[in-house]
Amino acid sequence: MRNYSTAVYTTAEIREIEQLAAALPGPPALMEKAGLAAAEVARDRLLIYGRTRVLVLAGPGNNGGDAFAAARHLQAWWFKVTLVFTGQRSTLSSDAQRMLDAWLTAGGKIFSGIPENEKWDMVIDGLFGIGLDHHEGRELAGQYLALVNTVNRMNLPVLALDIPSGLGSDSGQVRGAAIRAAMTVTFIGLKPGLVTHQGPEYCGEILLDDLDLNTLSLREPASWIMDQLLAQTLLPPPRSASSHKGTYGSVGIIGGSTGMMGAALLAGTAALKLGAGRVYLGLIAGKALEVDTTQPELMLRPVHEIFKLDQLSCLVVGPGLGMRPDARFWLSSALESTLPLVLDADALNLIATHSSVANLLRKRKAPSTLTPHPAEAARLLNMDISAIQNDRMAAAANLAKKFNCCAVLKGGGSICAVSGGKRYINTSGNPGLSSAGTGDVLSGIVGALLAQGVSSENALLLAVYLHGAAADILLKQQGGPVGMTASEISNTARNLLNQWVYSPEIH
Ligand SMILES: NC(=O)C1=CN([C@@H]2O[C@H](COP(=O)(O)OP(=O)(O)OC[C@H]3O[C@@H](n4cnc5c(N)ncnc54)[C@H](O)[C@@H]3O)[C@@H](O)[C@H]2O)[C@@H](O)CC1
Ligand SMILES: [K+]
Numbered sequence: 001m002r003n004y005s006t007a008v009y010t011t012a013e014i015r016e017i018e019q020l021a022a023a024l025p026g027p028p029a030l031m032e033k034a035g036l037a038a039a040e041v042a043r044d045r046l047l048i049y050g051r052t053r054v055l056v057l058a059g060p061g062n063n064g065g066d067a068f069a070a071a072r073h074l075q076a077w078w079f080k081v082t083l084v085f086t087g088q089r090s091t092l093s094s095d096a097q098r099m100l101d102a103w104l105t106a107g108g109k110i111f112s113g114i115p116e117n118e119k120w121d122m123v124i125d126g127l128f129g130i131g132l133d134h135h136e137g138r139e140l141a142g143q144y145l146a147l148v149n150t151v152n153r154m155n156l157p158v159l160a161l162d163i164p165s166g167l168g169s170d171s172g173q174v175r176g177a178a179i180r181a182a183m184t185v186t187f188i189g190l191k192p193g194l195v196t197h198q199g200p201e202y203c204g205e206i207l208l209d210d211l212d213l214n215t216l217s218l219r220e221p222a223s224w225i226m227d228q229l230l231a232q233t234l235l236p237p238p239r240s241a242s243s244h245k246g247t248y249g250s251v252g253i254i255g256g257s258t259g260m261m262g263a264a265l266l267a268g269t270a271a272l273k274l275g276a277g278r279v280y281l282g283l284i285a286g287k288a289l290e291v292d293t294t295q296p297e298l299m300l301r302p303v304h305e306i307f308k309l310d311q312l313s314c315l316v317v318g319p320g321l322g323m324r325p326d327a328r329f330w331l332s333s334a335l336e337s338t339l340p341l342v343l344d345a346d347a348l349n350l351i352a353t354h355s356s357v358a359n360l361l362r363k364r365k366a367p368s369t370l371t372p373h374p375a376e377a378a379r380l381l382n383m384d385i386s387a388i389q390n391d392r393m394a395a396a397a398n399l400a401k402k403f404n405c406c407a408v409l410k411g412g413g414s415i416c417a418v419s420g421g422k423r424y425i426n427t428s429g430n431p432g433l434s435s436a437g438t439g440d441v442l443s444g445i446v447g448a449l450l451a452q453g454v455s456s457e458n459a460l461l462l463a464v465y466l467h468g469a470a471a472d473i474l475l476k477q478q479g480g481p482v483g484m485t486a487s488e489i490s491n492t493a494r495n496l497l498n499q500w501v502y503s504p505e506i507h
Pocket of ligand 1: 060132134
C-alpha cells in the first residue's frame with residue numbers, strides 16, 4: 001500500500017487498464033485484492049481505537065463487490081460486520097456475484113436497509129465507484145440519497161471504497177449528495193475527482209492501492225499530480241555570484257486602467273518578489289501614477305512605452321486591463337509580439353469576446369499561457385460555468401488545444417494543461433485564495449519565472465504550486481483561511497522559493 005503516486009487516470013483509462021489486466025496470462029483477482037486492501041485499512045484503524053463494529057454498504061455494481069470481499073475478511077478477523085446490500089444478485093457481474101456468494105458461505109447476513117437501534121464504530125462505503133452515472137440529471141435520489149444522508153448524519157469515520165459514493169470520479173462534482181469520508185482507499189490509480197473541485201472536501205485521506213498491477217506500464221498516464229516533489233524539479237538554478245539584474249530578465253505588465261491600478265501593482269510586486277531582475281508596468285491609465293511609493297522598485301510607464309523597451313523577457317497582460325478599445329488595442333499588440341505572454345483577467349475576456357483577438361492568440365509562435373478561473377474559462381469555451389466544473393479535466397485540455405497555449409483552470413485542485421494533452425492537477429492551496437488580487441499575484445509569479453529562464457510550461461506548473469503552497473503556509477500561521485491577502489501570498493511565496501532553491505533538504 002502506498003499513499004502517494006503521481007499518475008492520475010480518468011474512468012475511461014481505468015477501464016482500459018482493467019481490460020488490459022484481464023487479458024494478462026493468469027489475470028489477477030482484482031476485486032478480491034481490492035476487498036482485502038480495504039479490509040486491512042479498516043482493521044488497522046479499528047484496532048488503534050480497540051473498536052469492532054462495522055457497517056458495510058454494498059451497492060448494485062462492482063463497488064459493491066469490493067464491499068462484500070472487505071466484509072468477509074473483516075468478519076473472518078472477528079469484527080462484527082453488518083452488511084447492507086442495495087442491489088440484486090441477478091444483475092451483479094459474475095465477479096461481484098462470487099463475492100456475494102462467498103460472503104453468504106462464510107455465514108454473513110444481508111440487510112436491505114440500515115437496521116435501526118444499532119451502533120457501529122465505522123462505516124465502509126461501497127455503494128458506487130467509478131460507475132456512478134455522470135450524465136446531467138442523474139443525481140442520487142430515493143433510497144441512495146437517503147442512505148448517503150443517513151451515513152453522513154451518523155458522524156462516524158467512513159472508509160470509502162475507490163471514491164466516496166456520489167462524487168463524480170472524473171469531475172469531483174457531487175451528484176446530489178455524496179458520502180463524506182475520513183479515508184478513501186482508491187484502486188489501480190488516482191482519479192481526478194479525488195483531487196479537484198469538490199473531491200478534496202469529501203474523500204479525506206487518500207490511500208492508493210494499485211492491486212499489484214504495474215499500472216504505468218499498462219497505460220501511460222496523460223495526467224499527473226502537481227506536488228512538492230515535482231515542484232522541486234522545476235526550480236530556477238541557484239544564482240551565480242557574478243550575476244546582475246539583467247541575468248534575471250525583465251517582466252512587462254500591461255494593465256492598470258483607471259480604477260484598477262491595484263491589480264497591476266499586485267502583479268508587478270509579485271513579479272519583483274519572485275525574482276524578476278526588472279519589472280515595468282505599462283499602465284492603460286497613462287501617467288495617472290508616476291511611482292508606487294510603497295514599492296518604488298516598480299517602473300511605471302504609460303502603456304505605449306512598454307512596447308519601445310528592447311530588453312523585455314515576457315509580458316503579463318490583463319491585471320486591471322479593462323475592456324475598452326484601447327485595452328483591446330494593446331492586447332492585440334502584445335499578441336502580435338514575439339514575447340512569451342501570460343494572459344489573465346480582462347485579457348481573457350477580450351479574447352472570448354473578439355474573434356479577431358482570439359485568432360491572433362491561436363496564430364502565435366511564441367509561448368502563451370492562459371490563467372482563467374471557471375467563469376473566464378466558460379466565456380473562452382462558450383459554455384456554462386456548471387459545464388466547465390462538471391468536467392474540469394476536459395475544460396483545461398480544451399483551452400490549451402483551442403488557443404494553442406498552456407492553461408491553468410483555477411479553483412480547488414487547479415488543472416494545468418500543457419502540450420501533448422498532458423495535465424497536472426495541483427495539490428496545494430486552500431479557500432484563503434478566494435479573495436481579490438490573488439489571480440494578479442499568480443500571473444506576476446508566472447512572469448517572474450519566465451523572466452528567469454524557466455520554460456513556459458514549467459513556469460506555469462511551478463507558479464501554480466508555489467502560489468498554493470504559500471497560501472497553505474499562511475493558513476497554518478493564521479489558524480485558518482479567513483482574510484488572507486494577495487500581498488501576503490507574494491511575500492510568503494518569495495520565502496518558499498528561496499527555501500526550495502537554497503535549502504531543499506528542509507522539506
Ligand atoms: N472492473 C474491475 O476490474 C474492478 C472494479 N472494481 C470496483 O468496481 C467499481 C466499478 O464498478 P461498476 O462499473 O460496476 O460501477 P459501480 O459499482 O461504481 O456502479 C455501477 C452501478 O451503479 C448504478 N448507478 C450508476 N449511477 C447511478 C445513480 N446515479 N443512481 C443510482 N444508481 C446508479 C448502475 O446502474 C450500476 O448498477 C470500481 O469503482 C471499483 O470499486 C475493483 O473491484 C477493481 C477491479
Ligand atoms: K464508494
